[in-house]
Amino acid sequence: MTGIGRLAQAAAFTLSMAILATASAPAEARRTQCRANGAHYVLQGAPQVTALFRGASTQSTPSSDLVFQIRTAPDREYLFLIHQAQGFGRMSLEPVSHPGRTEGYRYRSLPQPEGEPPLLLYTFDRRLRTLESPPREGVEAPRFVFVPDVAQRLWYDPASLTDRPGIDREVVPVGLFRRVHCGNRRR
CATH class of the missing domain: 1.20.5 (Single alpha-helices involved in coiled-coils or other helix-helix interfaces)
Incomplete structure (x- = not known):
């Protein structure tokens, strides 16, 4: 040539x-037409249990600038910061206080029982392929979210997941959260 x-x-x-x-x-x-910030989810098998991603404001983690919120009743919500370990890092959730109930903090880490494993977070696309990166503002919202041990924690130790005193155990099935609404507004 x-x-x-x-x-x-x-x-x-x-x-x-x-x-x-x-x-x-x-x-x-x-x-990216369905942004993660504000995306709403419903727990399959328990439509009264909902979840959403919301902005973490100035308290974002290096892994995500969102907070994951699970609501089991109108007056019961659990908030979590999102983390991801380095290397072959799995995503996990850190229970935090509600921003309106802790003076001087937006989200404060809640004390966890000694030896309690972290709540793992798995996110999937519409074909149930695992998403490797945690959700972030402006990024496509996962189609499905799975937190396998949250039902067990809500039954055995719900107080470790909230700053509300006197919280009773809750019956929540193990299942996937399915996205039902996109979060297309910026916060």
């Missing part, structure tokens, strides 16, 4: 890549 032929081939390749990049930009925009 001559130098001109190689130059033409390189120019064609560069043009092809530019066309692909331009074509994938709208596809990328479509993928």
Whole structure:
């Protein structure tokens, strides 16, 4: 192949890549039409149990700038900061206080029973493929969220998940939270 032929081939390749990049930009925009901040979920098998992602404000973690909220009744909600370990890091939830009940703090870590494993958080796309990165503001909301041990904690030790005194145990099934509403507003 001559130098001109190689130059033409390189120019064609560069043009092809530019066309692909331009074509994938709208596809990328479509993928983020359902932002995580404000996305609402319903627990399968218990539609009265809901969840949502909301902004963590100035108390975001290095992993996520969102808080995960589970509501089991109109007056019962549990708030969690989202973490992810480095390396082969799994996502986990840290129970925190309600921002309106702790003077001087927005979210304060709640004391956990010694030896209690963290609540693991798993997020999935619509094909139930695991999402590797924690949800963040402006990023596509997971289609499904799974917190396998939250039902057990709500039964055996609900006080470790809230700053409300005198909280009683709750019966919540183990299941997937399914996204029912997108969070397309910025906070």
